[in-house]
Amino acid sequence: MSELVKKAQLLQAVSSEMAVKTTEQKNEALRLIAKELLAQSTFIIEENEKDISKGRENGLNESLIDRLALSQQRISEMADALNQLTELNDPIGDVIDEWSRPNELQINQVRVPLGVIGMIYEARPNVTVDATSLCLKTGNAVLLRGSSSASYSNQALVQVIHDALKKSSLPYEAVQLLHDTSRETASEMFKLNEYLDVLIPRGGAGLIQTVVINASVPVLETGVGNCHIYLDETAKKDMGISIAVNAKTQRPSVCNAAETILVHEQWAQEHLGDLIVALQEKNVQIRACKRANELVDGLHEAVEADWSTEFLDYIVALKVVSNVSEAITHINEYGTKHSEAIISETDVNIADFFQRVDAAALYHNASTRFTDGFEFGFGAEIGISTQKLHARGPMGLTALTSAKYIVRGTGQIK
């Protein structure tokens, strides 16, 4: 039997044990993992250094090396995150709904774990601890499939997690790392419906699309954000500029950063120059439509592809539109249904935008950068779902749960 099937079977077997653990048992395990990470940090860093020298030999660039690197500080941050997670409400066992029927059946809908979660991720070893902790907190078993370039680090981290779990009342077998990081085995994992309840890919668009396209196991898709800021005719000048600049430049590399700014023609007449200056002060390259180029000199001319590009960089596309309807049409055509904002003082336009734009999160007079589990107050984040099934938008702990119906009778038959 392959390593994959063996581990998946084991996970399924312990998942029912995990499902009945109390909140205190799960929190104790999280605290023990935090403690063990700190106690064994030297070992973890030594193993991580093997991945780093392997990466340097293979010519990884410094930004990838940085994503791969673990330090005392990063390990402390992991431990802190684990301890913070113990403070969050445990959703398992929550009664979602309850009612009774005319035949006196009493129906309760109760939150339960998903079961076995397959995590597929790239060369960030911190995901090993992060994903594991969220799965354990929600009573799930987890199969980790990390990148081969982080093998030493991941194996060390899982060994430390196992050491901690052996001191806890959770079964240490509830966390399994695939040592076989071949593509063939990943493809097999995508189709392992018999043992896996869900797959969660975490990483770049390429990884996520590979999983979405090839998996028969249900996928929680997190993904790209081609987000827009629409400055309506009545947008307050300073607020509009401040939100557009923030959404573009506060952290350009993330999915909730803005990629296109749409500007109402009237607002553009009066304030476009000031917006451009504010963006250029932050070193943003502006790729503008013809109408914008007629209003302001010296901008790059946008090409069709710019409207659908997630730049993730100090680059923004800019388009002048005639009204809110044109903005909505543009967003629904080019957007990725992630986060979209309207800056306006006109109620009817705001309502129209909220109703007709199809996206996970819609904003009025605020930056798209708030689409985030922590900013939404969930206390944790699995990712930001860009699909419409199960969970949409920022996913907190409840996204890692399912439900079951508990029906109490007194002999009812049909």
Place this chain on the structure above:
Amino acid sequence: MSELVKKAQLLQAVSSEMAVKTTEQKNEALRLIAKELLAQSTFIIEENEKDISKGRENGLNESLIDRLALSQQRISEMADALNQLTELNDPIGDVIDEWSRPNELQINQVRVPLGVIGMIYEARPNVTVDATSLCLKTGNAVLLRGSSSASYSNQALVQVIHDALKKSSLPYEAVQLLHDTSRETASEMFKLNEYLDVLIPRGGAGLIQTVVINASVPVLETGVGNCHIYLDETAKKDMGISIAVNAKTQRPSVCNAAETILVHEQWAQEHLGDLIVALQEKNVQIRACKRANELVDGLHEAVEADWSTEFLDYIVALKVVSNVSEAITHINEYGTKHSEAIISETDVNIADFFQRVDAAALYHNASTRFTDGFEFGFGAEIGISTQKLHARGPMGLTALTSAKYIVRGTGQIK
């Protein structure tokens, strides 16, 4: 451009129009479809007869012919169901949750349609009307892919639906039937993530598995039910027998019918003979384990495969177990996580069963036959989900919805 892509694009284009229709506009459309079905029933039945004679020529058996056949009465039933659907609460626009953040962002989570739903089903033309009506009620656009053996019927029904929608304020393009019923086109439809938000297969296990295994579009999986009735040591004799007989025989062909009866050894000592007699009176063939065969003469001996078979017939597997724990282990090993019942008067056993059995619906002292959208009080049923993502158990109208976050600010930036 293929018929599939052309229709899918059209559906996506009208889906945003559908999303903003009012409850009254949608209900009016449903009433108009009901009226049009009755008005054009002669035409529908004529077209249906073409499918039936084609079916007879191709040697379809009478039970399949019966599933295919439309009569005045069946058309009336469809019309009644449409009118009943107008009475149900429209979930679109419901506020699921609302809160504010320390930075004064106001967050509302609002229910919205899924968008474009792909329905894939077998030779039951009533599904054409049923699926369409549920999708329209929830503001979705729908792509119908029925069986080639029901082509005339489906085309007639969709023509009638279009005639009705043209009199309504919904876009008639929101309902599209694929005339191309080839396997190749179905396979293409499974991968049409660009235009389809979800696929819902309705039919036998073979169809559902084909879709689950091959689709990259998210699937709402409805499926097989290998359901169990466990008669615990303290089960009341008459109640236990009545529920076991009901769950097996009231309608053996459906997914929530019982397939295996598990009996506590003590209960078996005292009452197994009476249970057997009651089942045999209903012409149920009993495939029993060794211990049951020692207690009662003349039963068939069960083979391993019987524990995992969904008989959908007057056949039941029967096993004597030593305690509730053995029953739970058996169910979690062989069950399909659909519906499971314990008949018992022992609180600790009932609690154990509820906690440790992993299934969509768990029953105490009631028949598994109640796992059904109507019995649960949902007023409609899309199907019974056997997966853990999005919806689990009977699915009402809300299973055809997603959500979006509406965030109201006053200039907040990050």
